[in-house]
Amino acid sequence: EVQLVESGGGLVQPGGSLRLSCAASGFTFRIRWMTWVRQAPGKGLEWVANVNQDGSDRYYVDSVKGRFTISRDNAKNSVYLQMNSLRAEDTAVYYCARGWNSGLDSWGLGTLVTVSS
């Protein structure tokens, strides 16, 4: 069974940093693109970033470029999102999802990030 489990969310002050992790199991992690999607409270879905199989290609939504970094460790079956210079508008549930352009076919339960003083 495919499982994606996010962790690392929490309350952080504006300008602070957090590192989200997503532990994957139940499939061959190293051959799949991985994606982060977020959802602000009461709002719709927003794609944040994705990374290819070996971590050499990474893409970001403009609003996080230069502040967030997506990475992966295929030995640990994990994908990460390093978030720096956090802003109030980054407050959201962050979902880890498997895949990219043939469908995000598995999603985690999400981890809540709250940016507030």
Place this chain on the structure above:
Amino acid sequence: DIVMTQSPLSLPVTPGEPASISCRSSQSLLHSNGNNYLDWYLQKPGQSPQLLISLGSNRASGVPDRFSGSGSGTDFTLKISRVEAEDVGVYYCMQVLRTPITFGQGTRLETK
């Protein structure tokens, strides 16, 4: 950026009746390889999103056959042949032709 526009934004449906959601993109999602890079997702209340349809019309594993996707280029439709109570939630279309990947605003389906 490719802008995705869904309609309607709210959809009350009597169980057993059909339902249809439209999604339009500001640019064609038809790739030269013949694929339309358009997916549909359902987010049930309190749950993570789940993939329903990929590449415009490919039903995801485990998705009931009452769900179907159609369309090409800039106009796409998700149809539910007979709505069931478990289908309530917010439906999103998403384009994956090019980054930034973008979602529609969402369509909230509720049963009457």
